[in-house]
Amino acid sequence: MITQNQPTDFASEQEVRWCPGCGDFAILAQIKKMLADMPLLREEQVFLSGIGCASRMPNYLSTYGFRGLHGGAVSAGMGLKLAQPNLTVWIVLGDGEGFGAATQHLLHACRRNVDIKVLFINNEIRGLSRGQESATTRPGTLTATCPEGSSDNPWHPCALALAAGATFVARSLDVDVDHLGTILQRASEHKGFAFVEILQNCKVYNDLVFDNLATQHDRPEHLVYLEHGKPMVYGAQSRQGIKFENASVSLVQPNHTASTAPAIHDEACESPFAAQMLATLENPDFPECIGVFRAVTRICHHESFYRGTNTPNPEIPKLDLEGPDSFPVE
Amino acid sequence: MEGKVVNPGKPDLGAPSLPLAPAHALRMTGDAHDGIAMLSHLFALAAGSRGYHLYSVPEYPAEIRAHANTLAGVYTSSLAFAPYHEPIDDRTSFLLAMNPAGLKLHESSLEKDGILLANSDSFGPDELACAGYLENPLAGKNQLFHRTISVPMSQLTNHAINLTRAGEKGALLSYREVDRCRNLFALGMLLWYYSIPIDPVLRWLKQKFSINPSILDASQKAFKAGFIYSETANVFPQVPAYHPVESLSKKGRICRMISGNDASLLALKHVALKTNRPVLLASTSRPPSHEISSLAAKNTGDGFSFILADDEHAAASIAIGVSYGGGLGCTAVSGIGFPHQSEVVSLASAAELPLLLLEYQRAGISTGLPQRVAQSDLGMALMGRNGEAPLVVLAPDSPSDCFALTLLAAKVAMRFLAPVCILHDLLNSRASESWLIPEPESLPDFEFPHFASDSSSGPYECDDHLARPWITPGTPGKEHRLGGNERKLNSPQVSFLPLDHLAMNRHRAARMQRIAEFLGPLPVSGDNDAQILLLGWGGTKNVLEAATELARKNGISVAFAHLRFLNPLPKNMQMVLNSYPKVIVAELNSGRLFALLKEKFEFNGISFTRQDGLNFVISQVEQAIVQFARGESS
Structure with a gap:
């Protein structure tokens, strides 16, 4: 039975132990709010994670939770979904784990359209192990293992998920709670693999990495809020927009002429190509995009997996020990 | 001697009523295109119907598609049959060589007085050269064995089928198709030699090729021709006198040849049916564990399923996800894939979840030799984890024991919520033997008290087996958190305190002792x-x-x-x-x-x-x- 819940009903008995000011607090609050607001059965919500700061999330929620191996949560979630397809399976990954030990599992889950919801909490640093660079750390970042600044090129998480075939890809911010709440709801409702990148501030090891997006005042100047069917514009009075031109993105200042008209966002587009371009835009040359990049429908992994073998058997199943080549002893 | 468990009788088959004859080791060898696997399978089918106990071991070429008639492309099946469980020794009583390369590889194993039966049509200059023979070993001064029976099987097969006008205009079969029946000609000769009735083979052919009358006709002709030729041409010097074992000859008992892989799979399917819980095997393509993967993929249904994972860590992780969801998660693994799964075993031990590892040992390190037998992974199974994470390790002693032991392993995993590893080797997984099919009512049940979702115990409180209740997601009102963190005994509280860690280590060790009591003594x-x-x-x-x-x-x-x-x-x-x-x-x-x-x-x-x-x-x-x-x- 679904009863009216409050977000506080979804707090577990465990004491929350993140650093003061950590962006994970806001994310946890929005997860609880989403769980309370949506018509979901508590016992059918399962959160899985591995090792990392963000991976403590399942311990702090009063749903079913499983905190396993560094890099193992995606595949464990896949197995859980095969055992019990009715469950809603959430995976919480940090960028260190998600694009470290879990990368291969993650990419294959994308292509198989496993019906799990991955919350990819990206602070561009490995926090729990005290500040080493991850695969999303931007060049020049000073880390415990790159004292002169990281020199490697980072991955764009949403672009990679799109390239791997994810059917739902979105990005949000820890500090934009309303937007984050909406995106979590959308992910929960998506049938298939959902990848949500949440930009999150690590107060201790990578503070202010998203400083340009931190305040409500600054955000409109640096962000495009993607909305399906609407023009992609940003800045005060939507004075700037983006459009696709010659397989790349360019900036325009809309002035009611066809050549300056911003592109209309189409999250249901079959091709992920445009979404991939949007997912790689970065300040300061371009605005960054948040919202739903892609939401398309495909058959889920557990549906295709059980197709054929899951047809109801009218007879009581019996183990055939004899096989085709048994013989009576004459 | 007090306390000693004595088990003097042979298992299952009862004492034979006839004096023991030595096992007769028959080796069939030839090129990959000689149809040795089918020949061996049909010989076992016919001999098994007669009541012989058979044990067979195939040897595959290491190369996927070796050049024809080379040593690298030899396929061999060794088959021991006797009125008893008898082993295959390296001494062969009868060697069927369908080409020179097969003979070259196995000539040293044939007893001095053993019989060599060869298809002389494949002993031409090119084939001899490929095998490294300078002279023909079948005849003349270089003849290897004095009891060599050299038969032009390809020609005789062709003659036997030639009513179908092979290769001619309007013919139903090509020369190639006709020539491929030569293994059945050889089979007919073998069955005549051992006085084994041919009816089971004829029935099998009829069933197998019912949709292709031309092939059926040609197969039957070739097979019968081999049988008749042996008699009319008085090919064999003498016929051995073997008798079927009395206990296998009971009317109404059904027997089959079963490989260890077949047996393991049947056991997993039985667990799915008996528990009404999903049983899923997740594995990769790494040999030799790939053999059970291919078999499992063709036998899904009724609660049993298979998934090919993208690496061993993913396979074991999928399996543990299934177990967390209330099913039995299984994984098949070989060689260096095994250490990849080590941390998942640790997790199963810490989280107290069932996990079944079907481990297939192979010789060698690193890439290894998947075609060679070794008991190479005992150290890894016993010691290969960080910390004190115990793993139950069982090893079947024969192909058919894979059935009984897999059932037992599943029972331990599910009753004690513990990871269990079954250590296979090629002698019990790839090999086959005669198996008296058990009565369904003799198979074990899988009713455990902690299967009940309405357990009044909390998710961490242990019963007298030191196992916690198996409460799975989806159960209302029992929401809890599990994982790899050390925790306080009988509590969900994550704990880093030394005394809690010590208590959990002792708890896991004590549960192993309960498992030892459950498994019983060594006979x-x-x-x-x-x-x-x-x-x-x-x-x-x-x-x-x-x-x-x-x-x-x-x-x-x-x-x-x-x-x-x-x-x-x-x-x-x-x-x-x-x-x-x-x-x-x-x-x-x-x-x-x-x-x-x-x-x-x-x-x-x-x-x-x-x-x-x-x-x-x-x-x-x-x-x-x-x-x-x-x-x-x-």
């Missing part, structure tokens, strides 16, 4: 006052047992025991080791079990090992027993 066969105990484990049982018998015939008082439970060791292990003045521990590795036993127990023993990728030879083991008994080795 020993032979005299209670024997001077020597021969101890082995895994798929070498029939060879070791036969060596024991041989030593006894030669006047040595020797007992025999074979471990199926390697961790935890049987509770009577110490008593068994101390009951005999001398112990020989035989295994196909550098002496891993011996080292383990030496570490744990005081006893007088030696390690007898083989590490070249081959099985023990009965005579060598027997020699070791004799030498040790006489004090000639230490």
